[in-house]
Amino acid sequence: MEIERQQFDVVVIGAGGAGLRAAIEARQQGKRTAILCKSLFGKAHTVMAEGGAAAAMGNVNSDDNWKVHFRDTMRGGKFLNNWRMAELHAKESPDRVWELEAWGALFDRTKDGKISQRNFGGHEYPRLAHVGDRTGLELIRTLQQRVVALQQEDAERTGDPEAYIKVFAEFTVTRLLKDGDAIAGAFGYWRENGTLVVFEAPAVVLATGGIGKSYVVTSNSWEYTGDGHALALLAGAKLINMEFIQFHPTGMVWPPSVRGILVTESVRGDGGVLRNSEGKRFMFDYIPEVFKDKYATTEEEGDRWYTDQANNRRPPELLPRDEVARAINSEVKAGRGSPQGGVFLDVSTRLPAAEIVRRLPSMHHQFKELADVDITKEPMQVGPTCHYIMGGVEVEADTGAAAVPGLFAAGEVSGGMHGSNRLGGNSLSDLLVFGRRAGAGAAAYVDRLATRPKISDEAVEAARQEALAPLERTGENPYELHQELQRSMNELVGIIRTSREVSEALGVVGKLRARAKNVGAAGGRIYNPGWHLALDLRNMLLVSECVARAALIREESRGGHTRDDFPVMSPDWRRKLLVCSASEDGQDVTVEEQVQPAMRDDLIVLFDRDELKKYLTEEELADFDAVAKEAS
Structure with missing residues (x-):
């Protein structure tokens, strides 16, 4: 069987914000760079990050600076963050946002012409640089345009626009290939026709996003099947903090066809309030002791904050996401939820209709088209949705390098930056800061190599057999296994967990992994979504086992991990990181404790x-x- 061969210096897997910024940096360092994206170019999940990019530029409140941003990030992550990553992120985010502006990003402006910044949960000051509620879309547009500009430069210099940076759309990677202990390339296939391809490259940057499609109710798009997490594990890297999954407090709950679609935190940042079925602003009942000195305890005080932020405490709707999600979950369980099982989010009582449409155009359009709700006149029904995983590949903070030589990671697929809970808006600036650093790290690694690694014929043949195996079987339906996995993770390893439930989930996942070995996909390699899902199942099942095993071991509640049988945050667990590793075939997953380094x-x-x-x-x-x- 003919297998295509491509040669590059750096291969970036993923074309979201982290992947594009990494590829741009590698190309700017003179490296021939390939961008592999599972979807169409421009359809990356980054476009769903609507509220803004957090950066302490001080444009709205001059008291803001990197030290305040660093403190907010560490507080949000309950001090389990990789503090070096949090420091780099806080210091470098403003430069990355200004860089985007220089490349053509059209941010909203303040009255004096500076980049506008809005409030978000967990941030002490207005800090999110934004483009209405379509910031992620503008970020992707700008980075794509930068890629095109670099290609035009290369065309003028070499006559070939793809001489140094090339995009491969609708391509899935199934294995990372190694030469001894070091990365040597990646193996995958064109989704359109199933043609197999080997990318030979001494450095690979993972920028594949999250794992949300292992859950029923999720804001994540179809690509988020844990590919990068699984590829890293199978290549010998380690994952950290996998028990911490962020359930965004506000996803759509009605109609069922759109359940889980994100409702941006910008709605609350611009004054939206949460009410239960009795009309009560219930968040005042759920302010944790650690936040009592920073958040309003009465409606009057909370309302006053919007006009006099310097002298008043923030409304509790702007608590970190983990706190708000648990509060909504508690109200629904107590029988005070909305008719369709959520709560009410109302922005119409604070802002005039024209201002809502101006500030939140996507939300206005989304609810009108999908739920027949006019948010300028009536409240939205919202509830928690699986949104983001704080866990990911363990990397070196300054370079994004994983333990496997030649492997790098950035964005949601990397772990450590956000600790046990991510603050809203930190994701987009995270993509920019660590995407750039991973691209630079990969380029520097290539420069240091004495010889390029080589891919053996045996490794290619093993990857070929693995990729084509589902087409040669007539076993179980992959869609049935996927539904069972989603249902089990949603119900047993969801927003509230117990030892019994997580143990049950591990049993289910173990049985599904055994059954997955017999999953078959009817038909050929051309336009075969059943085959694609059969291959994705390996990744989702492997990553789900890591999540469940870590969740069972951590006997406390912290950030995105809530144990009903261990409901408080324990100092004994504060310095403990849980690290997942797997055997080469992925069948054996182990989790070990690791002590977090002390802060400088x-x-x-x-x-x-x-x-x-x-x-x-x-x-x-x-x-x-x-x-x-x-x-x-």
């Missing part, structure tokens, strides 16, 4: 001791006291 002294003193008492052990507090004393 100049960063720990940015926090107040009274606040740290809520998160740190007595031993850590003693270390803080010693550092603070020396600093003073």
